[in-house]
Amino acid sequence: MRIMMLAAALWLAPAQAAIDVYEFEDPAQEQAFRELVRELRCPKCQNQDISDSNAELAKDLRDKTxxxxxxxxxxxxxxExxxxxxxxxxxxxxxxxxxTLILWIxxxxxxxxxxxxxxVRTRKRSGAGSGEELSDEERARLARLLNKDKEN
Incomplete structure (x- = not known):
């Protein structure tokens, strides 16, 4: 029986994750806290604010805030x-x-x-085939090539 209770306690331990509970004197303080923890980035996670991060450092920052x-x-x-x-x-x-100018610009x-x-690439492509006429020699060569295809 004790083994089963120990196994159940170990199995349920991850489900009992710590939930931060903060009590405030007034709603304005609570609102300021919520805004701050959304504005501050977790230095460890880098892409999460400290309200979403599960890192120990983020918890310390929430507590300090x-x-x-x-x-x-x-x-x-x-x-500051x-x-x-x-x-x-x-x-x-x-x-x-x-x-931080590079971050903004x-x-x-x-x-x-x-x-x-x-x-630039679009203009180069469109400019290559327009505006130039074929010389007589180029027309004759083109005609020979086209006729060669018709004969085969």
Whole structure:
């Protein structure tokens, strides 16, 4: 019987995943917390915000965010703390500055370069066959080639 209870406890252990429960003094604090955990990127997961990440670091960041809000910090103060500690990478929307300029301009540049390449290649193709007349010698050769196909 004890073995069965031990087996059941081990089997059910993964199902008892930790769920973060945070209690707030007012709805404004809770709203600020929800917004912050969606705006901050998990440094370990990189493509998840700290609310979606199961990484231990993300849990620590959620706890720190909660502690700072309960202590009276504003959203901006929490963001400034996180940026000071982890850099602008922690923000899903990094500020426009010299070091992040490529993040903001890069996608536009890639699209513009792609359009330029398509336009240049299209014009080269359309320009190759138009505007030039065949010489008499080329017409005679073309006629011979066409007649050769009809004879076969």
């Amino acid at each position: 909660y502690d700072m809000l309960v202590a009276g910090s504003s959203k901006q103060e929490v963001i 703390y996180m940026v000071a500690r982890y850099g602008n990478f922690i923000l899903y929307k990094p500020p426009l500055m010299a070091s 890069g996608p536009v540049l890639v699209i513009l370069i792609g359009l330029a390449v398509v336009l």
